[in-house]
Amino acid sequence: MRSTPPRSWIFVGLAETFAPGEVHSVEIADSSRVVYRTASGQLVVTDAHCPHVGTHLGQGATLEGDRIRCPLHGLRFEPNGECVEARAKGVCMRLGVHPVRELAGMVFSWYAPDGSGPSFELPQLDDEAFLPYRIRTERLALAMEEPLEVHAVDIGHNTTLHAERDVEPVDPLTIDASSIHASLVMRHPATPAGRRLLRLIGVPDGHVRTHVEVRTVGLGYQHIRSTVDSMGIVVNQFMLAVPRAANELDLHVVYSMQKLERPRLPAIFRPFPLALIEPPIERSGHAELMAATDEHMQMWTRKRQLAAPAWLPEESGLRDYRAWADAFYS
Ligand code: FES
Numbered sequence: 001m002r003s004t005p006p007r008s009w010i011f012v013g014l015a016e017t018f019a020p021g022e023v024h025s026v027e028i029a030d031s032s033r034v035v036y037r038t039a040s041g042q043l044v045v046t047d048a049h050c051p052h053v054g055t056h057l058g059q060g061a062t063l064e065g066d067r068i069r070c071p072l073h074g075l076r077f078e079p080n081g082e083c084v085e086a087r088a089k090g091v092c093m094r095l096g097v098h099p100v101r102e103l104a105g106m107v108f109s110w111y112a113p114d115g116s117g118p119s120f121e122l123p124q125l126d127d128e129a130f131l132p133y134r135i136r137t138e139r140l141a142l143a144m145e146e147p148l149e150v151h152a153v154d155i156g157h158n159t160t161l162h163a164e165r166d167v168e169p170v171d172p173l174t175i176d177a178s179s180i181h182a183s184l185v186m187r188h189p190a191t192p193a194g195r196r197l198l199r200l201i202g203v204p205d206g207h208v209r210t211h212v213e214v215r216t217v218g219l220g221y222q223h224i225r226s227t228v229d230s231m232g233i234v235v236n237q238f239m240l241a242v243p244r245a246a247n248e249l250d251l252h253v254v255y256s257m258q259k260l261e262r263p264r265l266p267a268i269f270r271p272f273p274l275a276l277i278e279p280p281i282e283r284s285g286h287a288e289l290m291a292a293t294d295e296h297m298q299m300w301t302r303k304r305q306l307a308a309p310a311w312l313p314e315e316s317g318l319r320d321y322r323a324w325a326d327a328f329y330s
């Protein structure tokens, strides 16, 4: 059992959620924060509690240009946390500000139990071709590394839990201090709706060859990119873990298919307008990933973290993953 959450970049919401003028409350384990966008468009994450006498800024704070104004006594703070009121001159008062990053329309704030600053960065991601996100959120009684582990390194689960066939690594697993990259191919068994689509393009057995790339950065961010060349589709799934306590988290499963490109589509689909075929294909991709997520939820909802798992000889990747995850807790 963990005694604290790890340090990591933590998802606080989609960028589109944070409209100028609104103050949103977020909880990252023991850290209550507010998120807002200034009039000039800057995203700001601060402590939720006013340093004057502790009013929660999510309970009625307003924005005046780039400044946030506490609802109780009206003190105003710059995006850097500085109090601008002349009447506070000489009083040591500063609103705590937290590092924030925007990545492909998702907003992350840095969290560390000891209050230290970022020790790594999130990757760059080109999201120009992404369709709107869909989000599913589940609360799990697990440490942060548990739900990310399966797709980061655990190839064994693909054939058993998901009944995928011919699972093969494309590139060797790479691990550095802050990230893990895996690249696999497999034949994925489609859901009944997906099978109907596959029959249209001449895949009668319902198993579609899929290239899956997984990039895990820290313990709050995992990007699973699945490419199905025979259908001309790429779907993105982000597993974003938000700690609520040392051994409890909210897992946000964020899905976005990439816009279809006509030259990549199977010939049978090309004559149709993209506006006609994109929505059902997007829904079908979402259904496939949610079916796989359901299979995982069955495992995660009553899983327990073992202090000394009985690794099999071929599972050195799992052992390496746990050692890698441990470093985010130190
Ligand atoms: S509590 Fe915020 S201004 Fe007094």
Ligand SMILES: [Fe+2]
Pocket (backbone or CB within 6 Å): 150, 151, 157, 158, 162, 292, 296
């Ligand atoms: Fe899986």
